[in-house]
Amino acid sequence: MARFTVTYWLAADNAADAQARALDVATEQTVEIPRDIVPDGYVRDEILGQVETITPSTDSRGGFLATLSYSEDDVGGDFLQLLNIVFGNSSIKTGTRVETMSLSEGLKALCPGPRFGAEGLRQRTGAHDGPILMSAIKPVGLPTSELAKLAHDFALGGMHMVKDDHGLANQHTSPYADRLKACVDAIAAANAKTGFTTTYVPNITGPAREVFDRAFMAKEAGAGGVMLAPSLVGFDVARTLAADESFGLPIISHPTFGGANVITPTTGFSHRFFYGQMQRMMGVDAVVYPNFGGRFGFSRDECLSIVAGCSDEFGGLKPILPAPGGGMTLERVPEMQAAYGKDVIYLIGGALLRDKANLPAACQRLVEAVR
Template sequence: MLDPKIFMNDEGIDRDKYITGLYLLQCETTDILKKVEAIALEQSTGTWVQLPEETDEIRNRCVAKVLGVYEVPQYEDALPVGTKERTFIFKIAFPADNINGQIPQVLTALYGNISMSGKLKLLDITLPHSFVKNFKGPKFGIEGMRKLINVYDRPLMVAMFKPCIGMDPKSVGKMLFNLGMGGVDVIKDDELLADPTFCTVEDRLEECLKACDKVYKETGRKVLYALNITDNFDVMFKKAKDAVKAGANCIMVNVFTVSYSGMSVLAEDPAINVPILSHPDFAGALFGSPHYGLGSNLVLGKLNRLAGGDMVIYPSHLGKVPMVKERVIRIGQELTSPFYHIKRAWPGPSAGMYPGIVPQLIEDFGNDVIVGAGGGIHAHPMGLIAGAKAFHQAIEATNKKIPLRKAAEKHKELKIALDKWGTPETASNYSLTK
């Protein structure tokens, strides 16, 4: 018999006391309700046999609740003859008191052991205010960063150093200056550039801050340098605090190799009062499969924002790391939609971007989006400054509703970029998956 303490509906629980997981399951089964009941027990109070220590009081207080089980398609009268693998969507609610305000235990409770149990994907998590109130989220967010660097009514322009690794600190500083003079707002380290012996964090920061100051003196514009402090926890936290004391105005974290909690500690620390750029390397291991892992909206969107990322870089349907357009847009919605007290974070669909994609990017996201580019700036035939200017010219034309080819008649930087890379309709750019 199925346990009536486990099977309920949405209206039967106090939603502020439960964290709800939405799952996709593909399996061969003749009793899906029993299977989902087993999942709820495995991830809360039970195991594969009944235990004497699992009292009625413990089960009532701590057991997960199955709120819904739906088959896709939802057969009602009979299953088609020969049906083997079936597809289900189901919801399970977990008592928030089991988890007590931490991201690691959310992931453990909602997807821990069952992550190894077949074609089961955690599509989304609904977090109650009682849980989210434990987090501050991004220190600055979209509005705070606009105020910080005095950039309004257009996307944020972000660029990174290329080549990814190998340059010395003075070369990096010189490159930052040129990117800043071209109009880039935030210049970030590549994810591969952390703390190599030939270009250490300390030496790189010193040269890049000089370059930021020089850009400000010559243009009056504040440029942020996102210093990659990714490292072992103890070293990373020390690097962050030392960097801020030395004048750093932004930091970057490879969040999926150091964990959400690693970034969250940085974001929650009042002494580290600078924006944080979250980089997505390694994230594909969590969301890349259609059958396993977590939904990209959750991995790159909701949890990234909760953990304090002010700027969130992730793949784009317009670049070299292909991603389904609807997923890309949904991640952006997770980063910018109302989320209790948590500030809105910058969506940064990136990788393989070039000026011709700007109209589509703004069409999909509006102006609250990062235009992020590496090769699309560095490989411009006229050089770095021209490469950055071409993006700004594309942004200005798009916001004035001027077709790019028309705008290019007055801007040679944009014209050369369009001639070289085209637009999404005409481009045949490099793809990591082809």
């Protein structure tokens, strides 16, 4: 069978230590028994992880980069088993981090990737040149009527997409079904006035039995996409929804509950992998993450590595759009343009809501600043 590779950063003082640690990961991620009792033949030759290369890391962490290969046979056509192989038990160990991976032909069939991707989002929003503009209705606790008014005003001001805040679920102040209809109608009314094609993106994150119901409710109501939090609902939910031919709406991924996977440089996942490559394997079309210089701690380099994970060649999967948020302001637009270029979604919420009484005008100032 074909093999795919995963590259790990390993804490090690020398090459011999790195080799020992790499062999440990290869064993832990596959057969999970002492290497000296691994059965000869198929299990040892095919299923057991293999150490392909080990090289010194050149960044400030020191340590080593180890590339290991795994068999498609071990995956068994199961996406969650794939993730289990990539970083199952070894994720519990310190000094071990997934940096990047490659896709074999069999994995490409298992992970067909985004249905729309960056280009498809441009076609659906009509934003054929320059960044896509998106904002969020918030906060939790407002009644449906007020949230719908915000959606209307965002659309009136020229935003391409208006999404739920990730905290909006099915609270009694704004039940999901009521909010869905009200916001779709409010945005349609604004589009009728402006001629724009602003779309509403509801948050479908919720109990397991309701996620897919909410997704198809959104489609039936005329939403332009859906947003979910894979770290809450499960990584295979996004992949299953994206691959469902009967669904066919763009999916936006929200980072809530996932921060512990990336915030230390010596454990978990690289930003490039977690917010880029893995999102594309799941089939999402855009990924929200904390922007550098905002209220979270991501650095500029980490954010640009996410862009690389979203856009670099990766087994033929479509590129997706990065959506930095959490600190976007009008004053920072030139800085964002220098960092991200045109292939990006600007997610700006609180900065526009500061001028809630004149929200369409505030949105127009953002449109002009981006132009």
